[in-house]
Amino acid sequence: MNTRVLAYLQLHTAVLLYGLTAILGDLISLSAMSLVWWRVLITSLSLLGFVGLGRRILRMERRLVLRYIAIGFLVAMHWLSFYGAIKYANASIVLAAMATTSLFTSLVEPLITKRPFRRLELVLGFLVIPPMILIARNIELSMQLGLWVALLSAFLASVFASLNKKYVDKAGPFEISFIEMASAWVFITLLMPVFSQEMGRLMPLPQDWIYLLILSLMCTTFAYVISMKALKHVTAFDANLVINLEPVYGIFLAILILKEHQELDPRFYYGVVLIMLIVFAHPMLQRKIYGRKKV
Numbered sequence: 001m002n003t004r005v006l007a008y009l010q011l012h013t014a015v016l017l018y019g020l021t022a023i024l025g026d027l028i029s030l031s032a033m034s035l036v037w038w039r040v041l042i043t044s045l046s047l048l049g050f051v052g053l054g055r056r057i058l059r060m061e062r063r064l065v066l067r068y069i070a071i072g073f074l075v076a077m078h079w080l081s082f083y084g085a086i087k088y089a090n091a092s093i094v095l096a097a098m099a100t101t102s103l104f105t106s107l108v109e110p111l112i113t114k115r116p117f118r119r120l121e122l123v124l125g126f127l128v129i130p131p132m133i134l135i136a137r138n139i140e141l142s143m144q145l146g147l148w149v150a151l152l153s154a155f156l157a158s159v160f161a162s163l164n165k166k167y168v169d170k171a172g173p174f175e176i177s178f179i180e181m182a183s184a185w186v187f188i189t190l191l192m193p194v195f196s197q198e199m200g201r202l203m204p205l206p207q208d209w210i211y212l213l214i215l216s217l218m219c220t221t222f223a224y225v226i227s228m229k230a231l232k233h234v235t236a237f238d239a240n241l242v243i244n245l246e247p248v249y250g251i252f253l254a255i256l257i258l259k260e261h262q263e264l265d266p267r268f269y270y271g272v273v274l275i276m277l278i279v280f281a282h283p284m285l286q287r288k289i290y291g292r293k294k295v
Contacts, residue, residue, distance in 0.1 A: 023253050138268045
């Protein structure tokens with residue numbers, strides 16, 4: 001098989017698995033805090049072999065390790081709000097909100113990486129507001145809290161993604177991932193006594209273990225490894241287009257597995273389509289205006 005074709009298959013597989021995380025979060029009976037605690041623990045353990053059982057971490061600069069630990073705390077807050085939103089609403093609503101991550105990133109990244117703002121990104125950022133209002137008005141009142149928590153999760157994702165971009169060349173991808181996952185686990189563990197009532201049951205039910213292992217090993221570790229391999233053989237522009245499919249794949253899986261279309265107004269999906277059009281227009285217009293090399 002052609003290397004480039006294989007890379008695209010790997011990238012699509014990874015994005016499909018990322019889209020599955022919301023569905024698994026809905027299926028797992030644990031609270032958001034317990035779910036994320038197990039996810040980051042299992043993922044950290046699965047990455048131990050890639051970092052020489054932690055020996056590579058000890059050789060890293062202390063200040064850099066502390067930065068990745070701080071990013072790991074942000075990752076924990078992102079996942080807590082992500083799965084908390086699913087418990088408040090449903091997977092489709094959360095995935096629709098998460099489609100705004102790339103637009104949040106276009107506003108947050110210049111502040112973090114000190115690059116200039118781009119007018120195109122600001123315009124597209126404001127254009128996403130009307131379809132989000134359309135979505136908010138066409139979901140049940142009881143689910144609206146989940147939508148706003150999901151938007152918070154999207155914002156947090158944009159912040160830690162921008163910070164990762166700033167420091168991605170300072171260490172290997174597996175070392176970065178291990179530090180962030182392990183520190184996320186420590187952060188949530190420290191929160192447990194404070195939020196013991198919200199945490200609920202810690203031990204998963206038998207069926208939860210299956211979903212947790214798929215979520216941690218397949219949708220996190222495996223998806224990350226194959227996506228990193230794929231990114232070496234595809235352009236940044238093409239990678240962005242595929243990555244933007246995550247909400248599409250996720251909502252399709254939510255309809256197929258969870259039958260969520262039965263509890264959502266058709267106008268909700270009109271809002272989703274408008275957001276996805278804006279999201280996909282972003283890299284295309286960016287390449288046209290700023291040139292292929294800058295995208």
